[in-house]
Amino acid sequence: MKYTFEKNKLYDYLGKHVVNAFKRHEVYVAGGAITSLFSNRKVNDIDVYFRHEASLIEFVEEAWEGSDWVNILTNKSIMVRMGRDKNVQLIHFKYFPEAKDIFDTFDFTSCMGAFDFKTEEFVLHKHFLKDNAQRMLRFNKDTAFPIVSLLRVHKYTEKGYTISKxxxxxxxxxxxxxxxxxxxxxxxxLGGMYGINYDKLIQFEEGEEFSLDNVIDKIADLSLHEDYFKKPEEVKFECVEDIIKEISKEPVQITYINERDYRLTRKGTLKFISDIPKKYTEFDGKTYIENKRFYKFVKYNKDGNYSSHYDSNFIYKIGEFAIPKNDYLYFNEQKEINESNYRYQGALIEVIIPYEHFDHKDDAKVHAKKCFVVREVPREEYMSWID
Structure with missing residues (x-):
């Protein structure tokens, strides 16, 4: 069953900007938002799950570079404000090859619904529709956070659900x-995904012995804490690498070229980093550059040569080296040609940059001191590279 009405309702709620981002990164929306769609209630929470860590990091990078911003980070999730008014929670404590894998971490079957933005289809647990129709809570003993499940029982009973003894x-x-x-x-x-950050409020003094009895005593006075009614504070990050260092669990592939450190992104491009992550593996930057081709949109001239959009007197000839008049020539990696200043204007040329003439890369722009022009790339070919 396609559930076209619910899909259209979800897309309308999210808006084109968010939907397109979710499609690009092939995410899942799961949990409360899907329950609300099928229960005809207002959608409030958008919990986003990822297939793998690299996809999450790419999503965060894109949000950072665009109009969206990160404002809350916990050990389980990241809150990102997308567009003007959509707060979405990016879950990072675990990753899920398939939508149904998410359900293993959920506490109640009534929230075991997901929408896969790769297939653009809903995935529902076999008891999802029945338990929501009957407003009944059925517990999953394999849930990741059962204490939080106890707290959520109260939330669900306020919505009219019941739970048997x-x-x-x-x-x-x-x-x-x-x-x-x-x-x-x-x-x-206790921390980080549902409402109050209890982990922030239950504090132990240095040298204080840990015991559950001690925790129980601290909880007794929890409602008197000055932060009890406060929402999690928004935080300001100076750079996206600070966020990536916090959420990254897998080793990051890094290399060192001309006194600069770069990280290999999920799409296989270089990304400048200011600090080395805690977990990393190294790859050879020289081999990377020598095996790569780089690209530039240029003007096609009647004489069969090509000229720069910026300086029409600067000529590129297939089968010859090009040397800049001033400091650098500028190119993009294959997966980033859509970030060119002159994207899709004129012709796209493919070049080789000798390793000794690769200077550095800022954002998506490669700075080179010399290149060898290989060919013009047919439009049909380069359009197939663009996601």
């Missing part, structure tokens, strides 16, 4: 099975 006992027993033995383990279970 056996189901409630199942949640309690799962909480008992956690065997929390440290402050960090407690914070992992």
């Amino acid at each position: 056996p189901e409630f006992i199942r949640i309690a027993l799962k909480c008992m099975d956690l065997q929390i033995k440290s402050v960090d383990e407690l914070k992992e279970q």
Whole structure:
């Protein structure tokens, strides 16, 4: 079943800007938003899940460089404001090759619905529709955060859902099975995804012995804490690399070229970084440059040669080297030709940049001191490179 009405309603709520971003990165929207769509309730929360870490990092980079911005970061999620008024929560504690894999971390079958922006189809748990129709909570014992599930029971009962005593006992027993033995383990279970950041409020003094009895005593006075009613504060990041360092769990591939460090992005391009991440592996920058081709949009001249859009007197000839009049020639990597200042204007030439003449790269712009012009790329070919 296609659920066309619900799909159109979701797209209308998100807006074209957000929908296009979700499609580009092949994300999933899952949980409360999907429940609201099928229950005819107002959509409030947009929780976004990713297939792999590289996709999330690319999404964050794009948001950072565009009109969107990151304003809250926890150990489980990132809050990004997209456009004027859409707050979306990017989940990063785990990644999911398929939409149904997300359900293994969810607590109740009534929220086990997802929309896959790669296939543009809904994926629903077999009990999803029935349990929402009956307003019944059915607990998933494999959920990642059962303590949070207890808190969410209250939220769901306010919406008219009911939970049987056996189901409630199942949640309690799962909480008992956690065997929390440290402050960090407690914070992992309490923090960062649903409402109040309890992990920020339950603090232990230096040298204070950790015990659940001690935690229970602290919780007794939790509502008296001055931050209890405060929403998570927005934070300001100086650069996107600060965010990536916090969320990255997999080693980042980096290289060093001409006294600059670069990270290899998911789409296979170089990205300048100011700081080395905690986890990384190195690859050979010289081999990377020597095996790459670079691209530039230029004017096609009647004599069969090509000239710069910026300076019509500067000529590129196929089969010959080009040397800049001043400091640099400027090019893009294949996956970034759509970021050229003159994208799709005139012809696209392909060049080789000898390693010793590759100077540096800023954003999507490669700075070279010399290049060899290989060919003109047919329009049909280069249009196929663009996502």
